[in-house]
Amino acid sequence: MEESVRQGIGALTLFAFSSENWRRPKSEVSVLMELFVSALRAELGRLNENGVRLRIIGERTAFPKKLQRRMAEAEEATGANRAIVLQIAANYGGRWDILQAARHLAAQVREGRVVPEDVDEQLFSNLLSFPDLPDPDFFIRTGGEQRISNFVLWQSAYSELYFSDLMWPDFGTDAYREALADFARRQRRFGLTGEQVSQGAEGAAD
Numbered sequence: 001m002e003e004s005v006r007q008g009i010g011a012l013t014l015f016a017f018s019s020e021n022w023r024r025p026k027s028e029v030s031v032l033m034e035l036f037v038s039a040l041r042a043e044l045g046r047l048n049e050n051g052v053r054l055r056i057i058g059e060r061t062a063f064p065k066k067l068q069r070r071m072a073e074a075e076e077a078t079g080a081n082r083a084i085v086l087q088i089a090a091n092y093g094g095r096w097d098i099l100q101a102a103r104h105l106a107a108q109v110r111e112g113r114v115v116p117e118d119v120d121e122q123l124f125s126n127l128l129s130f131p132d133l134p135d136p137d138f139f140i141r142t143g144g145e146q147r148i149s150n151f152v153l154w155q156s157a158y159s160e161l162y163f164s165d166l167m168w169p170d171f172g173t174d175a176y177r178e179a180l181a182d183f184a185r186r187q188r189r190f191g192l193t194g195e196q197v198s199q200g201a202e203g204a205a206d
Contacts, residue, residue: 003173004084005050007180011085011133015151019059019093033067036090040070044077051083057129058092059100087130094153101127128154135159138183140176142168158190 004012017032047054056071063071071090104127108114114123125131136152139159146163148156162179164171189197 001046001052001084001086002050003176005052009084011087011136013057013087013089013130013136013152015089015092015149017058017090017092018150019091019096020150022062022091033064037067037070040074044074047074047078047086048081051081052078052086053081053084054078055085055087055130056090057087057097058090059096060091062091085133087133089151092129093150094148095150097129097152098154125154130155137188138162138180140164140171140179142166142171158188160186160188 001012016036021032022029046052054074056075060068060071101124105114105119105124109116109119135155135157136159139148139151139156140162141148142164144163144165148161152159160183162182164175164179166175187197192200
């Protein structure tokens with residue numbers, strides 16, 4: 001987190017608990033819930049010291065009431081911070097995100113607030129979990145897995161992907177810097193050719 005602030009990164013999203021993780025053994029889920037509560041309490045001071053605004057995305061109503069209260073309290077306590085937005089995805093899934101947006105949109109159409117002809121990408125994006133933030137530029141997956149595992153599916157359409165064999169607890173500052181250096185060497189095309197991107201950069205320089 002501190003390294004993200006030093007690097008000037010405006011938003012960082014971490015996948016803490018997916019909507020599929022409820023299928024794990026109950027004892028493991030229970031431990032994860034307690035760890036979540038403890039972490040929110042223990043990290044609050046450090047978040048404020050670093051100017052971190054905490055936001056939790058996902059369907060939180062499935063969590064114990066105690067944890068829901070901790071989430072709301074931590075978000076409120078860091079709400080004025082501006083250095084970086086730290087999003088914790090909890091009981092989150094990319095398909096859930098798209099589905100809940102589609103349901104909200106269908107309700108608006110049914111109520112006559114939106115006509116189908118007006119539905120476009122921007123209107124749909126505004127109903128997703130974090131419409132006020134830009135789409136992620138960089139997607140880091142640790143643990144040797146080479147898949148995105150139902151994470152921010154819509155928003156990561158043009159994210160640069162980076163896979164590390166390191167497990168998450170071992171993915172420290174040096175590994176993070178190495179990943180960011182790899183990202184800095186890449187050319188972001190967004191559907192264009194490399195030549196078009198280069199010409200656009202030259203035109204901007206002129």
